[in-house]
Amino acid sequence: MKKNRLTEYVLAVSALLVISFAAIWFMPGCEESYSREIQGEEYARLTYAPYVPMPIMRKHPTKVIVDLETVEVTKRLADGVEYTFWTFGGEVPGKFIRVKTGDLVEFNLHNSPSSKMPHNIDLHAVTGPGGGAASSFTAPGHTSTFSFTVKNPGLYVYHCATAPVGMHIANGMYGLILVEPEEALPPVDHEFYIMQSEFYTEGKNGDSGLQLFSQDKAVNENPEYVVFNGSVGSLVGDKSIKAKTGETIRLYIGNGGPNLVSSFHVIGEIFDKIYGEGGTVVNQNNVQTTIIPAGGSAIVEFKVDVPGTYILVDHSIFRAFNKGAIGMIQVSGEKDLAVYSGKQKDDIYVGPENKENTYTTLDSDLKQAENSGESNTNTGNSIDQIKAFGQNIYKTTCLACHQANGEGLPNVFPPLDKSDFLNQDKQRAISILINGLQKPITVNGKNFNGIMPPSNLNDEQIAAVLTYVYSQWGNSGKVVNKEEVGKIRGKKVVASK
Numbered sequence: 001m002k003k004n005r006l007t008e009y010v011l012a013v014s015a016l017l018v019i020s021f022a023a024i025w026f027m028p029g030c031e032e033s034y035s036r037e038i039q040g041e042e043y044a045r046l047t048y049a050p051y052v053p054m055p056i057m058r059k060h061p062t063k064v065i066v067d068l069e070t071v072e073v074t075k076r077l078a079d080g081v082e083y084t085f086w087t088f089g090g091e092v093p094g095k096f097i098r099v100k101t102g103d104l105v106e107f108n109l110h111n112s113p114s115s116k117m118p119h120n121i122d123l124h125a126v127t128g129p130g131g132g133a134a135s136s137f138t139a140p141g142h143t144s145t146f147s148f149t150v151k152n153p154g155l156y157v158y159h160c161a162t163a164p165v166g167m168h169i170a171n172g173m174y175g176l177i178l179v180e181p182e183e184a185l186p187p188v189d190h191e192f193y194i195m196q197s198e199f200y201t202e203g204k205n206g207d208s209g210l211q212l213f214s215q216d217k218a219v220n221e222n223p224e225y226v227v228f229n230g231s232v233g234s235l236v237g238d239k240s241i242k243a244k245t246g247e248t249i250r251l252y253i254g255n256g257g258p259n260l261v262s263s264f265h266v267i268g269e270i271f272d273k274i275y276g277e278g279g280t281v282v283n284q285n286n287v288q289t290t291i292i293p294a295g296g297s298a299i300v301e302f303k304v305d306v307p308g309t310y311i312l313v314d315h316s317i318f319r320a321f322n323k324g325a326i327g328m329i330q331v332s333g334e335k336d337l338a339v340y341s342g343k344q345k346d347d348i349y350v351g352p353e354n355k356e357n358t359y360t361t362l363d364s365d366l367k368q369a370e371n372s373g374e375s376n377t378n379t380g381n382s383i384d385q386i387k388a389f390g391q392n393i394y395k396t397t398c399l400a401c402h403q404a405n406g407e408g409l410p411n412v413f414p415p416l417d418k419s420d421f422l423n424q425d426k427q428r429a430i431s432i433l434i435n436g437l438q439k440p441i442t443v444n445g446k447n448f449n450g451i452m453p454p455s456n457l458n459d460e461q462i463a464a465v466l467t468y469v470y471s472q473w474g475n476s477g478k479v480v481n482k483e484e485v486g487k488i489r490g491k492k493v494v495a496s497k
């Protein structure tokens with residue numbers, strides 16, 4: 001009995017010892033634990049979106065010197081559309097800043113001598129009045145310096161907070177600062193920087209030339225453009241994010257606003273992990289769409305298993321397909337047919353009752369998105385340039401229904417090649433593009449009664465796409481100019497039969 005007790009005791013003590021040794025042994029970073037003392041200094045290496053500075057390997061906080069220049073630049077917002085952006089570092093969004101908890105940041109805000117406005121910076125990573133705004137107010141051709149210790153890890157937005165604050169943000173003055181936790185984030189194969197925001201232009205979406213800021217539209221929260229990384233198409237085509245199958249991706253996503261909340265989604269992917277609202281805890285697994293408030297952020301991680309193109313969108317979906325909030329991840333590598341088979345067949349479906357109707361599935365979302373990178377080129381003057389412009393519009397907005405060579409789909413989408421209906425009446429065709437069409441028509445002897453939605457194109461775009469269509473596929477070769485379109489839009493002519 002007594003002996004037994006003793007054995008139990010000895011066993012218990014040794015078990016405890018083993019456990020505590022093991023615990024010490026396996027404690028992360030045990031050999032080189034994080035020192036909280038500031039040692040040395042370094043210059044921050046800042047990156048432009050979609051790139052992110054390298055992870056920080058050091059095991060101690062340091063003094064980090066950040067140099068950032070505010071500069072006002074006029075450049076492309078969409079093809080043919082220019083805007084005067086106010087920027088941190090010459091691009092929208094501003095440069096990505098990466099520091100580590102405990103770092104002492106010496107911030108030098110330089111305002112370019114070419115600026116017309118004073119600017120400052122409010123970093124959400126700063127604890128202190130205005131997040132640095134009051135200490136960093138900088139006139140053109142001046143530099144302000146202030147320092148702060150980053151106490152809280154997380155992914156934070158920074159922005160200009162000079163009055164009128166809304167206008168400075170609306171013109172592009174925002175970016176992200178990542179404060180890494182003491183214990184580094186787990187390694188991944190790729191990290192990228194994406195920031196959503198809106199632009200409020202005087203002209204409508206697609207109106208070409210230099211666009212001015214519209215205070216009215218901003219106050220009404222009714223943007224003409226919603227974009228990732230500062231312009232339409234900045235993450236599309238050859239500017240897509242690239243990865244290989246089997247790799248892990250971490251996205252640092254910010255929302256500069258100024259007004260809209262993003263419903264961030266990647267078509268065809270599921271976020272394995274989310275650090276909700278850019279905090280330091282993984283608070284969800286297996287998420288389809290995450291919400292990113294204006295002036296907030298999120299960190300998402302996922303592994304890409306299937307090769308192909310994945311479309312980043314704000315799933316408030318008209319913002320994606322009509323205002324620009326589209327990006328792409330192109331994944332190359334081996335197909336895994338068990339994870340995703342691809343299209344296995346495409347049969348004609350004859351509806352249960354009406355045997356005259358046939359349907360075909362359309363991948364128009366994808367087609368539109370894939371083509372959107374090359375759409376909307378501004379018109380030149382020559383007829384060839386107009387046709388080329390029209391061809392791009394055709395590919396992005398008409399092809400999904402009327403098909404590549406205007407052949408249409410039997411019983412569903414009428415043909416545009418040698419279409420007697422089209423060639424008969426130019427004004428009617430213009431009106432159909434402006435207002436859409438929803439009534440029975442006969443094209444080349446075949447009846448159609450479908451819905452063509454209004455095209456949402458401006459006068460110049462309608463003129464170009466119709467000129468292109470008229471020049472193709474045995475059509476009459478008519479030329480449509482934007483004045484004709486303007487007249488019909490003004491009159492609100494209803495499509496007649």
Ligand code: HEC
Pocket residue numbers: 393394397398399400401402412413414415416419421422429432433437438439440441443448449450451452453455465466469
């Ligand atoms: C979502 C599918 C869809 C898209 C996109 C679409 N159309 Fe149509 N279109 C139709 C349908 C359906 C009709 C027939 C409507 C009806 O029956 O009332 C039609 C009719 C027409 C007609 C008159 C009939 C004919 O064949 O001559 C023209 C012209 C036309 N579309 C041009 C265009 C052009 C140009 C674009 C691109 C800017 C476009 N459509 C985009 C579905 C579409």
Ligand SMILES: [Cu+2]
Pocket residue numbers: 086117118119120160161162168173
């Ligand atoms: Cu500013």
